[in-house]
Amino acid sequence: MSPRHRTPEPQCQVVRTLDIVGEKWSLLIVRDALRGRTRFSEFRHSLGAPSDILSARLASLVESGILEKRAYREAGSRERSSYHLTEAGRGLQVVIAAILDWNDRFDPAPTGPGSKIVDASDGALVHVAFRGNDERIVDADDVAIVPGEGGNWAESAVSR
Amino acid sequence: MSPRHRTPEPQCQVVRTLDIVGEKWSLLIVRDALRGRTRFSEFRHSLGAPSDILSARLASLVESGILEKRAYREAGSRERSSYHLTEAGRGLQVVIAAILDWNDRFDPAPTGPGSKIVDASDGALVHVAFRGNDERIVDADDVAIVPGEGGNWAESAVSR
DNA sequence: CCATCTGACTTGGTATTTCCAATTCAGAGG
DNA sequence: CCTCTGAATTGGAAATACCAAGTCAGATGG
Numbered sequence: 001m002s003p004r005h006r007t008p009e010p011q012c013q014v015v016r017t018l019d020i021v022g023e024k025w026s027l028l029i030v031r032d033a034l035r036g037r038t039r040f041s042e043f044r045h046s047l048g049a050p051s052d053i054l055s056a057r058l059a060s061l062v063e064s065g066i067l068e069k070r071a072y073r074e075a076g077s078r079e080r081s082s083y084h085l086t087e088a089g090r091g092l093q094v095v096i097a098a099i100l101d102w103n104d105r106f107d108p109a110p111t112g113p114g115s116k117i118v119d120a121s122d123g124a125l126v127h128v129a130f131r132g133n134d135e136r137i138v139d140a141d142d143v144a145i146v147p148g149e150g151g152n153w154a155e156s157a158v159s160r
Numbered sequence: 161m162s163p164r165h166r167t168p169e170p171q172c173q174v175v176r177t178l179d180i181v182g183e184k185w186s187l188l189i190v191r192d193a194l195r196g197r198t199r200f201s202e203f204r205h206s207l208g209a210p211s212d213i214l215s216a217r218l219a220s221l222v223e224s225g226i227l228e229k230r231a232y233r234e235a236g237s238r239e240r241s242s243y244h245l246t247e248a249g250r251g252l253q254v255v256i257a258a259i260l261d262w263n264d265r266f267d268p269a270p271t272g273p274g275s276k277i278v279d280a281s282d283g284a285l286v287h288v289a290f291r292g293n294d295e296r297i298v299d300a301d302d303v304a305i306v307p308g309e310g311g312n313w314a315e316s317a318v319s320r
Numbered sequence: 321c322c323a324t325c326t327g328a329c330t331t332g333g334t335a336t337t338t339c340c341a342a343t344t345c346a347g348a349g350g
Numbered sequence: 351c352c353t354c355t356g357a358a359t360t361g362g363a364a365a366t367a368c369c370a371a372g373t374c375a376g377a378t379g380g
Binding site for chain 1: 169171174178182184195224248261265266267269270272273274276278284285289295297298300
């Protein structure tokens with residue numbers, strides 16, 4: 001079940017991240033969680049995912065520290081589990097937001113955007129951008145992705 | 161082959177985007193393309209993906225306007241195809257960058273980051289952040305994802 | 321020309337993953 | 351007990367990915 005542990009451990013951040021949220025439904029669960037959903041039945045209804053994979057994905061997201069499992073009890077029901085974003089899970093908001101921005105720009109839904117990102121204080125629209133070490137905004141055309149310390153890009157099949 | 165066209169067309173931007181780059185290998189191909197790779201053999205070597213699915217993914221990325229197919233000819237070889245990012249494809253750099261940032265922060269590779277994002281002019285590190293309508297940086301804790309015009313979040317299984 | 325080489329696909333068979341329906345399971349309540 | 355409800359599991363069908371081998375087109379070379 002777990003692509004969470006592989007041999008050897010990949011160094012590419014994209015591969016590492018996809019190992020955590022790259023399986024089908026995983027990122028949509030995170031999106032739903034960011035929308036405030038916490039329960040199995042809520043995810044099930046809003047996503048329409050099969051219950052067996054939903055069950056598996058929730059477990060795997062808990063295992064990788066994206067969600068945290070808590071117990072809750074509704075009056076007249078037995079104890080059940082709810083799933084809450086951890087700090088790491090909330091951190092994925094930027095990734096989701098980048099996806100929203102990208103899609104609005106390059107593949108907008110005819111009915112208009114399903115979600116938008118706003119400043120919680122005033123409701124103003126917010127977008128994702130590149131920021132330098134100071135608070136300066138850097139134009140997307142001026143940034144480049146270059147190898148880091150752990151990066152051997154030229155290697156074959158190891159950049160995974 | 162094509163999840164590119166579905167019934168009905170999903171309004172959630174995340175679903176729409178995953179329909180384009182959510183299949184296995186797709187986003188890694190984009191990452192490689194951002195690193196400057198353009199040829200089938202280059203993708204094949206650096207990714208280690210099976211040639212049949214690499215072939216299918218390249219075709220599907222071309223079809224959805226992320227990559228553009230061009231012909232090239234190496235001295236002493238027959239004409240072949242190379243794959244270049246379109247504007248939409250280059251736009252995915254922000255998404256990739258957000259993933260890099262997230263992974264560095266919450267799941268860093270023991271050997272150090274495989275890639276980093278820099279300002280091309282001075283090589284300084286650059287990060288992904290939220291930006292308001294002016295050039296003001298908005299703290300991640302102060303942003304919220306809310307329904308847009310096309311968003312009926314409460315609905316069941318339609319938020320797909 | 322016919323044979324051979326090389327890189328880019330295809331193909332055929334197997335393994336893995338997802339899907340779906342039906343079932344089980346754990347309590348709560350009658 | 352018997353039933354109800356929501357979460358999780360099971361078994362089998364379908365889709366997807368994987369792997370090795372084969373094709374195919376055009377260059378090179380006898």
